[in-house]
Amino acid sequence: MKHRLRNLIVLFVASIGLAFAFNFFLLPHEVLSGGVTGLAMIFGLLTPFNSGVWLVIFNIPVLIIGWMKLGKEFIANSIFSVAVTSVAMLYIPLIQVTEDALLSSVFGGVITGAAIGVIIRFYGSTGGFDVIGLVLTLKRDLPLGALVFSLNSLVVFASGFFFTWELALYTLASIYITGIVVDRIHTRHIKLSLMVVTDKDQELRSELIGNLIRGITVMDAHGAYSNQERKVLYTVISRYELALVKSIISEVDSRAFVSVTETVEVMGNFRRS
Structure with missing residues (x-):
């Protein structure tokens, strides 16, 4: 429970920070x-309704699909994050911090x-194309980064069509920088072996x-010191799922012995979510 509360607090603060970035730097x-989120911004600029309202509307069908295909904890956190960002x-x-668009x-x-x-990193998302990309990678062995970039290119094109192509290039630069920073923080591509x-x-x-879309192998074990029979659970997870896994293990069995190691390569039936 304590870990769950901590995760929600972190998600809340990060979602507020996201709203500040939109209203202080990008939207002005x-x-x-x-x-x-970019599509919501376009509709927010072209209609009387705030971008936060459009963000909720566009994410409703996406999150429903994600709820059916992805882990319930992930989607619940995503709904919470989208809601906080939208309300914020x-x-x-809308404050223009600097007159320089670049x-x-x-x-x-x-x-x-x-x-x-x-x-x-704390097992959530901002909805939208993140969830769509994750669902698509469950069906086909396609790189998530390429999928999300392709979907984002639609936003860049829409920005140039409705506004100016100069602003579209600024949008492309902002999306590129966002992607670099995200990769530096959450290292989604790293796989971990969990025992x-x-x-x-x-x-x-x-x-x-x-809570996870992972298979688990169960093995019998015998403690040399305790002389007791136990079970060993083995699976491979992605780096960003570790926070959720640690929280679950701590709540279910705080005395469990846990070993986490970085995995160089995974072959076979591994879902790349």
């Missing part, structure tokens, strides 16, 4: 973020990337399978 210059954008005023693109991209990186020695294998298995 009509520089957009990537993905569904309604109350944070500076706003750079700093807005850095802050946005840092906020999104933290959100993903758990526990007395509560049934309960732990149920919780892990219910």
Whole structure:
């Protein structure tokens, strides 16, 4: 429970930071973020409704699909993050920190990337194209980065069509910087081997399978010192899932022995979410 509360606090702060980046740096210059958030910004600039309202509307069908295909904890955190960002954008005023659109693109991209990186690292997302990309990678062996970039290119094109191509280039620069910062923070591509020695294998298995889209191998073990029979759970997870896994293990069996090692390569039926 304590870990869950900590994660929600981190997600809340990062989501507020994301809203500040939008309303202080990007939106005042009509520089957009990537993905569904960028589309929400376009509609917010072209209609009387705030971008935060459009962010919720566009994310509803995406998150419903994600709820059916991805882990429930991930989608619950994503809904929380989208809701906090949307409400914050309604109350944070649009303030032009600098008149230089390029500076706003750079700093807005850095802050946005840092906020999104933290959100993903604590097992959430900002909805939109992140969720779409994750669902698509479950069906086909396609690189997530290339998928998200392709989807983001639609936002850049829309920005140039509705506004100016100069602003579209600023948007492209901001999206690129955001991507670099996100990769620096959450290192999604790193895979980890997880081994758990526990007395509560049934309960732990149920919780892990219910929250992760991973297979788990169960092995019998015999403690040399305790002379007791135990179970060993083995699986491979991605780096950003580690925070959730540690929280689950701590709540189910705080006395479990856990070993986490970085994995060089994974072959076979591994879902790249």
